[in-house]
Amino acid sequence: MPGSKVMKINKKYCLCEKRLKEIVKDTVIGSKLHFFNSVTSTFDEILKFEESEGLTVVAAHQTKGSGRLGRIWESNTGGIYFSFMLKNINNSVDAPFITLICALAVQRALSEYISCEIKWPNDVVSNGKKLCGILTKSSLCDGKIKNILVGIGVNANNSFSSELVYATSLKQLTGKDIDENELLYKILKELDICYYEKSRKEVLEEYTKACVNIGRKVTIHYTNGLSDVVGVCDDILFDGTMNVICENGKTLNVNSGEVSVKGIYESERTEK
Numbered sequence: 001m002p003g004s005k006v007m008k009i010n011k012k013y014c015l016c017e018k019r020l021k022e023i024v025k026d027t028v029i030g031s032k033l034h035f036f037n038s039v040t041s042t043f044d045e046i047l048k049f050e051e052s053e054g055l056t057v058v059a060a061h062q063t064k065g066s067g068r069l070g071r072i073w074e075s076n077t078g079g080i081y082f083s084f085m086l087k088n089i090n091n092s093v094d095a096p097f098i099t100l101i102c103a104l105a106v107q108r109a110l111s112e113y114i115s116c117e118i119k120w121p122n123d124v125v126s127n128g129k130k131l132c133g134i135l136t137k138s139s140l141c142d143g144k145i146k147n148i149l150v151g152i153g154v155n156a157n158n159s160f161s162s163e164l165v166y167a168t169s170l171k172q173l174t175g176k177d178i179d180e181n182e183l184l185y186k187i188l189k190e191l192d193i194c195y196y197e198k199s200r201k202e203v204l205e206e207y208t209k210a211c212v213n214i215g216r217k218v219t220i221h222y223t224n225g226l227s228d229v230v231g232v233c234d235d236i237l238f239d240g241t242m243n244v245i246c247e248n249g250k251t252l253n254v255n256s257g258e259v260s261v262k263g264i265y266e267s268e269r270t271e272k
C-alpha cells in the first residue's frame with residue numbers, strides 16, 4: 001500500500017471548474033458555487049460574495065488554511081477545501097449542532113470509499129488518522145446569529161509524510177485515485193440530506209452510532225491552561241456537547257470550543 005512517500009496526483013481527478021459545474025446541479029448547498037485554483041482561505045473568499053443560503057466557495061489549494069483552535073490547515077493540491085453559508089439559523093443552540101450535522105454528512109459520503117468514523121466534535125477519521133476537518137464560524141447581528149460559515153477540508157488525493165502521525169488521505173488508505181469532483185458532489189448531497197431533510201433526532205442517533213469516542217477513554221485538553229481531565233465518553237447531546245464520566249465518578253459536560261480530545265488517534269494510544 002502507498003505509505004509515507006508523496007504520491008503523484010492524477011490531473012484527471014483533480015477539482016476542475018468545468019466538471020464541477022456539470023456535476024453539481026441539484027443541491028442547495030453548492031447552488032451558488034465559485035471555484036478557485038488557489039486562495040488564502042475559502043473563508044476569506046466567501047465574504048466577497050453576496051450572502052445567500054448555500055453560497056459555496058471551493059478551492060484546490062489554500063495558502064493560509066485555518067483549522068480549529070487556531071491551528072494551520074495544510075491545504076496542498078489533491079485535497080478538497082470549501083466553505084459554505086447557512087442563513088436563517090433559528091437560535092444559538094443550532095450552531096454547535098450544525099457542526100455535528102456536517103460531520104455526519106461527510107462521514108456518510110466518505111463511507112462510500114472507506115470505513116470511517118466521527119471523532120467528536122467534527123473530525124472524520126479512518127484507521128486512527130484524520131481524513132477531514134470541519135470548522136464553523138458564526139456571524140452575529142444584535143446578539144443573534146446572522147449566518148454560519150462552515151469550512152470543510154477533505155484529504156482526498158493529497159498525501160502526508162509518515163511523520164505526520166495524525167493525518168492521512170483517501171488515496172493513501174485505498175491506494176486509488178479519487179475523483180475529487182465526484183467526491184465533493186457526494187458530500188454536498190449528504191449535507192443537503194442531513195441539514196434540510198433529517199430531523200435532529202435522526203442526526204443525533206446516526207452521529208452517535210458513527211462516533212468513535214462513545215464508550216472510549218478520552219483525555220480532555222483545555223486550551224485555557226486548565227489541567228487535563230481523563231474519563232470515558234458517555235454520550236453526545238443535542239447542544240453538541242459531550243458527556244464524560246470522569247475517573248472520580250463525576251459527569252463532565254464538555255463544550256467543543258475550548259478543548260481538544262485525545263485518545264483516538266493511533267499516535268495517542270501509546271500515551272495511555
Ligand code: BTN
Pocket residue numbers: 040041042043062064065066067068069071073080081082083123132133134135150151152153154
Ligand atoms: C480542523 O482543524 O479540523 C478544521 C479544519 C478546517 C479546514 C477547512 S479547509 C476549508 C476551510 N477554509 C479554511 O481555511 N479552513 C476550512
